[in-house]
Amino acid sequence: MNNYLSPSILSADFTRLGEQLQAIDAAGAEYVHIDVMDGVFVPSISFGMPVIKSIRPCTSRVFDVHLMIEEPVRYLKEFADCGADIITVHAEACKHLDRTVEAIRELGLRPAVALNPATSLSALDYVLPKLDMVLVMLVNPGFGGQKLIPYTIEKVRELRSLVEKRGLSTNIEVDGGVTLTNVTEILEAGANVIVSGSSIFKGDIFGNTEQFLKLMEK
Numbered sequence: 750m751n752n753y754l755s756p757s758i759l760s761a762d763f764t765r766l767g768e769q770l771q772a773i774d775a776a777g778a779e780y781v782h783i784d785v786m787d788g789v790f791v792p793s794i795s796f797g798m799p800v801i802k803s804i805r806p807c808t809s810r811v812f813d814v815h816l817m818i819e820e821p822v823r824y825l826k827e828f829a830d831c832g833a834d835i836i837t838v839h840a841e842a843c844k845h846l847d848r849t850v851e852a853i854r855e856l857g858l859r860p861a862v863a864l865n866p867a868t869s870l871s872a873l874d875y876v877l878p879k880l881d882m883v884l885v886m887l888v889n890p891g892f893g894g895q896k897l898i899p900y901t902i903e904k905v906r907e908l909r910s911l912v913e914k915r916g917l918s919t920n921i922e923v924d925g926g927v928t929l930t931n932v933t934e935i936l937e938a939g940a941n942v943i944v945s946g947s948s949i950f951k952g953d954i955f956g957n958t959e960q961f962l963k964l965m966e967k
């Protein structure tokens with residue numbers, strides 16, 4: 750299973766977003782992680798479709814859109830139209846998770862489901878085979894720059910073994926508090942898609958991306 754790096758632009762300098770996207774792209778990051786927050790599902794509000802649409806021409810990398818919004822099914826078509834490739838919805842935010850996952854697939858996109866730290870893996874029992882990816886939150890969603898909650902690493906390990914037991918090849922993404930210091934342990938636990946915001950965008954963006962990719966080489 751390949752590893753992929755998905756830098757989170759939540760920590761980017763929005764006055765220089767295009768330039769910073771080109772830096773992560775040039776350094777080799779395969780995905781761009783785009784955090785959409787509605788101020789209801791999570792306390793904060795980030796940005797929405799107009800921003801995603803305006804940065805779409807800056808890179809041809811995979812747009813990995815993480816929807817931290819209530820009832821995301823209402824907006825899937827809009828996110829597809831503005832250039833999303835992967836759409837991640839939170840299990841906790843969907844009344845009809847199966848229907849939401851199906852709707853993402855019908856739009857021709859890759860569906861993923863995110864779980865908050867305290868949400869059990871059992872929430873995925875029935876939908877797992879329909880998913881391209883599961884996003885295991887390593888922090889409570891809503892803000893960049895938080896510290897990883899240690900028990901979530903065990904959760905990644907359990908999910909990888911569950912996926913293997915069921916003969917699936919589901920990607921496992923992790924998000925929140927990932928640094929150059931802990932990424933190796935997280936990969937060893939079974940994650941293969943790594944989100945990182947502050948550890949990439951604070952400081953030398955090109956150099957930080959290269960360092961992550963080096964630690965992620967197989």
Ligand code: DX5
Pocket residue numbers: 757758759760782784815889890891892893894895924925926927944945946947948
């Ligand atoms: C948190 C967001 C993350 C955030 C990660 O709710 O989903 O994607 O940008 O930022 P860091 O890597 O700084 O924890």
Ligand code: ZN
Pocket residue numbers: 757782783784815924944
């Ligand atoms: Zn995220």
